[in-house]
Amino acid sequence: MEKSTFYHAGCPVCNTAEQELVHLIEADKIDVVHLGEDKSKIAEAKAKGVNSVPALVTPNGNVLHINFGASMDDLVS
Amino acid sequence: MEKSTFYHAGCPVCNTAEQELVHLIEADKIDVVHLGEDKSKIAEAKAKGVNSVPALVTPNGNVLHINFGASMDDLVS
Numbered sequence: 001m002e003k004s005t006f007y008h009a010g011c012p013v014c015n016t017a018e019q020e021l022v023h024l025i026e027a028d029k030i031d032v033v034h035l036g037e038d039k040s041k042i043a044e045a046k047a048k049g050v051n052s053v054p055a056l057v058t059p060n061g062n063v064l065h066i067n068f069g070a071s072m073d074d075l076v077s
Numbered sequence: 078m079e080k081s082t083f084y085h086a087g088c089p090v091c092n093t094a095e096q097e098l099v100h101l102i103e104a105d106k107i108d109v110v111h112l113g114e115d116k117s118k119i120a121e122a123k124a125k126g127v128n129s130v131p132a133l134v135t136p137n138g139n140v141l142h143i144n145f146g147a148s149m150d151d152l153v154s
Binding site for chain 1: 093094097098101137139142143144145
């Protein structure tokens with residue numbers, strides 16, 4: 001079973017979106033990646049088309065940018 | 078059981094988001110409202126905090142603006 005991946009950076013906007021989505025989508029169908037804590041995943045997220053966080057990448061590869069917490073450019077250390 | 082409501086206006090961005098979300102969230106847990114076809118719901122959506130479509134209003138009342146299809150101001154007839 002393919003999973004969605006939720007990318008976030010720990011910002012308040014991200015946390016609200018995460019709580020809502022993890023509640024709406026079954027937990028075993030979504031992976032959560034904190035780009036602030038795991039910066040090695042930033043390139044992976046960008047390659048998938050993630051421009052800002054929070055964002056949900058679906059099993060079909062579509063990127064759903066949800067509200068706006070931070071630009072990916074702000075996450076590069 | 079409380080449902081989420083997905084507001085959209087038939088734009089391509091909206092349609093992609095709808096297909097993804099209806100796939101990810103069980104169909105009986107989400108209502109879909111087409112504001113272009115049912116303009117009487119525009120005021121309701123605005124009152125819930127929807128500023129642009131597509132947007133998902135969760136059972137908790139949080140508004141998740143997903144990508145950007147159209148401003149609510151563009152939908153007023």
